[in-house]
Amino acid sequence: MxxxxxxxxxxxxxxxxxxxxxxxxxxxxxxxxxKRTLASTVVMPSIETKSREERIEEMNKTEKKEVTTRNRRMFSNLLMGTLTRFQKDEKRIQKTEKIQAEKQKEVEKRLEDKKREDREKIMAERQKLFDERREQEKELRSLQRKKALIQYVGSFFY
Known part of the structure; x- marks a missing residue:
């Protein structure tokens, strides 16, 4: 230096x-x-962006008729394949849902039958106990009458 x-x-x-x-x-x-430097600015070039419709129009002009028909046919086949697959899946699902619903109904019916049978058993048991009580009360009254009769007759002999 x-x-x-x-x-x-x-x-x-x-x-x-x-x-x-x-x-x-x-x-x-x-x-x-x-090193000496120079400050610069970067300017983005203006890029023309075409709208979707313009691109479609340009494609339609450049595409051949055969390619267009082939593309349409392939797209329709794709849609139909998807539709039939969904229909098959829907039928399968409906079938399984129907089977499940039938099984559910059978289970509910069995539960209702069991409930009804239990109710009938309880009512029969209650009626049986009520009848037994009535019979015991009749027998008790009969024994009380006999006792009263014996006491009445016995009071004459003493």
Whole structure:
């Protein structure tokens, strides 16, 4: 840096002095000198975007008639295949749902039958107990009459 010549700025006394790198004699010093840069702005090129309708129109103009008919046929076959697959799936699902519904009805019917049988058993047991009680009350009254009769007859003999 000793071989560098300092450039003075006499017009502005408060400014720093610059180093003049062009006058440097040592080539090693030239490699370490700062690179000068230039600030630039990047501008995006304007890209024309076509609307969907414009692209379709352009495709229709460039496509051959055979390709168009083939594409339509393939698309319709795809749609029909999808539709038939969905219909088959729907039938299969309906069939399984129908079977499940029938099984559910059978289970509910068995539960109702069991409930009804239990209710009938309870009612029969209740009626049986009521009849037994009535018979016991009749027998008790009969024994009470006999006892009363014996006491009445016995009161004559004593």
């Amino acid at each position: 000793e071989a560098c010549r300092m450039v003075r700025s006499d017009e502005r006394p408060g400014k720093r002095q610059r180093v003049d790198y062009d006058d440097m004699e040592d080539e090693d010093d030239r490699d370490i000198r700062p």
